[in-house]
Amino acid sequence: MITFWGMVNRVINDADILLLVLDSRMAQETRNLEIENKVKASGKPLIYVLNKCDLVDKHVVEQYKRTIPNSIFISATKHLGTVKLREKIQIAASRLKLDSNVKVGVLGYPNVGKSSLINSLKGRSATKTSSISGYTKGIQKVRTSGIILLDTPGVIPYLEKDQLKHNIIGTIDHNKEKDPDIVAMKLMTAFPGIIEQYYNVYVTDDLEKTLENIALKRKMIIKGSKPDIERVSKMILKDWQSGDITSKKY
Ligand SMILES: Nc1nc2c(ncn2[C@@H]2O[C@H](COP(=O)(O)OP(=O)(O)OP(=O)(O)O)[C@@H](O)[C@H]2O)c(=O)[nH]1
Ligand SMILES: [Mg+2]
Known part of the structure; x- marks a missing residue:
């Protein structure tokens, strides 16, 4: 092959x-x-x-x-x-x-x-x-x-070992991402305010809290009315990879 x-x-x-x-x-x-x-x-x-x-x-x-x-x-x-x-x-x-x-x-x-x-x-x-x-x-x-x-099929450089970078760029299927919350927070750090603006939540320094806020806003809840962090993080990666979230400042 x-x-x-x-x-x-x-x-x-x-x-x-x-x-x-x-x-x-x-x-x-x-x-x-x-x-x-x-x-x-x-x-x-x-x-x-x-x-x-x-x-x-x-x-x-x-x-x-x-x-x-x-x-x-x-x-x-x-x-x-x-x-x-x-x-x-x-x-x-x-x-x-x-x-x-x-x-x-x-x-x-x-x-x-x-x-x-x-x-x-x-x-x-x-x-x-x-x-x-x-x-x-x-x-x-x-x-x-x-x-x-x-x-051609897309290729990742041989020498590129930064997994997070791959995920941010969209080289990994968001569904298969093992730590979607970490990647989502990395995205928020790399593009300050952009994700928050897209989902219409406040910008705070506490990125975990931001993920929770987005989850609650989107009614992504698990047992005990807790925000579903994994689901919301995957949604963010999906919206980023599909280009729905732009890095433009409105
Ligand atoms: N907003 C925006 N989205 C785009 C643009 N070009 C491609 N996309 C989106 O980016 C995604 C990937 O596009 P593809 O053309 O499949 O990318 P590819 O490089 O061929 O990907 P692989 O075959 O997986 O290597 C799709 O969801 C496209 O709709 C663009 O100019 N603007
Ligand atoms: Mg292609």
């Missing part, structure tokens, strides 16, 4: 141009140096695609534009920036003197929106997407006017 990394290597080999898809809410955290180095070694052009830009403020976009080279912001599901992305691909292709049937490999962490991006470029649903990460299992070829897109 070919491993996920085997597929990544194959796509880097087969493609003419590579896209590294990042989550705009955590662009630096979703970069993958191992992939970036492999692409660099191949000498092929790499475009950083910061997806889910609908979930961040404009100033975040501007800041990343300055710090991440050859980057472009898009929202695959809201169809923002996809025309520009197509243009960028075409410019890179014409530099390579490849005007038609240029092969574009789409790489990145699980759940960052690789399949959604392909569907957005295609203009209709050609590859399946899911709020549950690890959804795409094999390489899929999608053809759209002059471009052949190669969808």
Whole structure:
């Protein structure tokens, strides 16, 4: 059986141009140096695609534009920036003197929106997407006017051992998360006030209390009218991973 990394290597080999898809809410955290180095070694052009830009403020976009080279912001599901992305691909292709049937490999962490991006470029649903990460299992070829897109399963860097980071990014199915409360509290620390605002509860320093407040508000109760912390934490992770909770300040 070919491993996920085997597929990544194959796509880097087969493609003419590579896209590294990042989550705009955590662009630096979703970069993958191992992939970036492999692409660099191949000498092929790499475009950083910061997806889910609908979930961040404009100033975040501007800041990343300055710090991440050859980057472009898009929202695959809201169809923002996809025309520009197509243009960028075409410019890179014409530099390579490849005007038609240029092969574009789409790489990145699980759940960052690789399949959604392909569907957005295609203009209709050609590859399946899911709020549950690890959804795409094999390489899929999608053809759209002059471009052949190669969808890949998301990969986590080999060297990345920070489990909490994985969960925050959405690389673990929220249902399978063993300590959802810890991850939910870590999210609240990383994005102060955002979760509280979404569920309309007070911001306090006591994050456990905040989880309890959200549980009570959502009527998630266990025996003895106690707040159901596990359930509420899983709900928060689900709402975060699906992009319902944004990191925008309203
Ligand atoms: N708000 C928002 N959500 C998005 C955007 N793009 C993708 N999503 C959501 O993010 C989730 C993951 O999207 P996918 O396209 O399946 O992600 P993927 O990178 O292909 O994931 P794997 O195949 O599991 O590696 C889905 O719930 C999408 O609806 C976007 O631009 N904005
Ligand atoms: Mg996918």
